[in-house]
Amino acid sequence: MRVVVIGAGVMGCAAALELSRRGVGDVVVLERAVPGAEASSAAAGMLAAQVESKSDDERAMFVRARDGYAAWATELRELTGVDIGYKKSGVLELATHGDELARLARVVGDSRAAGLRAEMVDVAGALAIERELAASELAGAAWFPDEAQVDPPRLLRALVAAVARAGVAVKSGATVTSILEEGGRCAGVALDGREVLHADAVVLAAGSWSSLVPGVPSALPAVRPVRGQLVMLEERPPRLSTITFLDGAYVVPRGDGRVVCGSTMEDVGHRREVTAAGVSAILAAAMRIAPGLGAAELARVWCNFRPHAEGGPQIGRSPLPGLFLATGHHRNGILLAKLTAEQVAGALLDGVA
Ligand SMILES: Cc1cc2nc3c(=O)[nH]c(=O)nc-3n(C[C@H](O)[C@H](O)[C@H](O)COP(=O)(O)OP(=O)(O)OC[C@H]3O[C@@H](n4cnc5c(N)ncnc54)[C@H](O)[C@@H]3O)c2cc1C
Known part of the structure; x- marks a missing residue:
C-alpha cells in the first residue's frame, strides 16, 4: 500500500512514522520547503494539557496526549539519539x-x-x-x-531522523498542487502541476495551508x-x-x-x-x-x-474516501502530535484495508 502525506511538519512526520510502524511499506512525505520549516519548529513546546483545555472532553484528550510524551521521548531517543528536551517542568x-x-x-x-x-x-x-x-x-x-514541555526544533529533528530510518521517503521542495479524485475517491496528488503520484491513501497535514491545497473537499471547515x-x-x-x-x-x-x-x-x-x-x-x-x-x-x-479550524482539529476520515486529515491543531499541535498520528493511522488502515 502506498500512502502519500502532504506536509512534513510535526503532523505529517508523526503520521508517517506511525503508519510505517504499523506495517505500511510505502510512505512518501511531500514537503514544499524543508521538513519542520513552519509552525512545528516555531512552537513554544508546552505540553499544557490542563491549562489549555476548554472542556472536560478536551482535557481528557490533552492529558492523554501529555502523559504519553515521556514514553515517546524515550522511544525517539533510542531510535535516533536525539533528546527532544522533554521536561515535566510544571x-x-x-x-x-x-x-x-x-x-x-x-x-x-x-x-x-x-x-x-x-x-x-x-x-x-x-x-x-x-x-x-x-x-x-x-x-x-x-x-x-x-x-511539561519539549524543545520543538529538536522534536522535529528526531522525527525526521526516525522517519528516514523507518524507510519513509521525505521529499523536500515538493509542492502538492492538487489532490486527485478518481471514481469518487482520492487517487493521489499532483506535484508542481506536472508529476502525478498515485496512492491508496493521502494524508493532508499541510498545517495552516491545508485549505489552500486544490482538491480539498469544500465541505471541510476552512483552516x-x-x-x-x-x-x-x-x-x-x-x-x-x-x-x-x-x-x-x-x-x-x-x-x-x-x-x-x-x-x-x-x-x-x-x-x-x-x-x-x-x-x-x-x-x-x-x-x-x-x-x-x-x-x-x-x-x-x-x-x-x-x-x-472552526470546531477543532480535523483528524481521520474526510468526506472524500481515501483522503485522511491531520490538521487544524491551532495552539496544541505539538501536544497532540503522537495521539493524532495514532488516530490517523487507525482510521486509514481501517478505511483502506
Ligand atoms: C507561536 C506559536 C507557538 C506555539 N506553541 C505551541 C505550544 O507551546 N504547544 C503546542 O502543542 N503547540 C504550539 N503551537 C502550535 C503548533 O506549532 C502547531 O499546531 C503544529 O506545529 C502544527 O503542525 P502541522 O504539522 O499541522 O503544521 P506545520 O508545522 O505548519 O507543517 C505544515 C507543513 O506543510 C507544508 N506544506 C504546506 N502546503 C504544502 C503543499 N501544498 N505541498 C507540500 N507541503 C506543503 C509546509 O511547508 C509545512 O512544512 C504553537 C504555534 C505557534 C505559531
Missing part, C-alpha cells in the same frame, strides 16, 4: 486580581475532580515554586505540577492561520525553572538559560512579519512575570502560523 498560572483567582480556582477544581494534580497557592507558595516572580502585583496562583510571534531570551546564569502564564502571556524556561516568551494571536493571514508592537507586548508581559528577565540577552525573534 505550569504556574498567576493571578493579579480576585476575578482571575476565582477563574483559576474553577480550573483547579475541575482538574482535581477529574483526578488530576492541581492546587491553588498563595503568594508565598508561588514564590516557593518560582522565586523569580514579581511578588508585588501577585494575588495568588494555580499550580499544575504535571504539565486559517493565526500568527504567533515569539521571543527567545538568554539568562546567564539560568534562574527561571517553571513555565509561567499571566493574562495569556507565558515564559517557558528551557532549563539551560534559554527562555521562550510568547505570544501574540493575530488574524493577519500569512504575513510573515515580526512586529515592533508584537515584540514590545511580549517583552512587557515577560518582565511583568519575572522582572529579572530585563537583564537577559534578546537572542532571537520569530513568528509562524497556528492552523486554526
Whole structure:
C-alpha cells in the first residue's frame, strides 16, 4: 500500500512514522520547503494539557496526549539519539486580581475532580515554586505540577531522523498542487502541476495551508492561520525553572538559560512579519512575570502560523474516501502530535484495508 502525506511538519512526520510502524511499506512525505520549516519548529513546546483545555472532553484528550510524551521521548531517543528536551517542568498560572483567582480556582477544581494534580497557592507558595516572580502585583496562583514541555526544533529533528530510518521517503521542495479524485475517491496528488503520484491513501497535514491545497473537499471547515510571534531570551546564569502564564502571556524556561516568551494571536493571514508592537507586548508581559528577565540577552525573534479550524482539529476520515486529515491543531499541535498520528493511522488502515 502506498500512502502519500502532504506536509512534513510535526503532523505529517508523526503520521508517517506511525503508519510505517504499523506495517505500511510505502510512505512518501511531500514537503514544499524543508521538513519542520513552519509552525512545528516555531512552537513554544508546552505540553499544557490542563491549562489549555476548554472542556472536560478536551482535557481528557490533552492529558492523554501529555502523559504519553515521556514514553515517546524515550522511544525517539533510542531510535535516533536525539533528546527532544522533554521536561515535566510544571505550569504556574498567576493571578493579579480576585476575578482571575476565582477563574483559576474553577480550573483547579475541575482538574482535581477529574483526578488530576492541581492546587491553588498563595503568594508565598508561588514564590516557593518560582522565586523569580514579581511578588508585588501577585494575588495568588494555580499550580499544575504535571504539565511539561519539549524543545520543538529538536522534536522535529528526531522525527525526521526516525522517519528516514523507518524507510519513509521525505521529499523536500515538493509542492502538492492538487489532490486527485478518481471514481469518487482520492487517487493521489499532483506535484508542481506536472508529476502525478498515485496512492491508496493521502494524508493532508499541510498545517495552516491545508485549505489552500486544490482538491480539498469544500465541505471541510476552512483552516486559517493565526500568527504567533515569539521571543527567545538568554539568562546567564539560568534562574527561571517553571513555565509561567499571566493574562495569556507565558515564559517557558528551557532549563539551560534559554527562555521562550510568547505570544501574540493575530488574524493577519500569512504575513510573515515580526512586529515592533508584537515584540514590545511580549517583552512587557515577560518582565511583568519575572522582572529579572530585563537583564537577559534578546537572542532571537520569530513568528509562524497556528492552523486554526472552526470546531477543532480535523483528524481521520474526510468526506472524500481515501483522503485522511491531520490538521487544524491551532495552539496544541505539538501536544497532540503522537495521539493524532495514532488516530490517523487507525482510521486509514481501517478505511483502506
Ligand atoms: C507561536 C506559536 C507557538 C506555539 N506553541 C505551541 C505550544 O507551546 N504547544 C503546542 O502543542 N503547540 C504550539 N503551537 C502550535 C503548533 O506549532 C502547531 O499546531 C503544529 O506545529 C502544527 O503542525 P502541522 O504539522 O499541522 O503544521 P506545520 O508545522 O505548519 O507543517 C505544515 C507543513 O506543510 C507544508 N506544506 C504546506 N502546503 C504544502 C503543499 N501544498 N505541498 C507540500 N507541503 C506543503 C509546509 O511547508 C509545512 O512544512 C504553537 C504555534 C505557534 C505559531
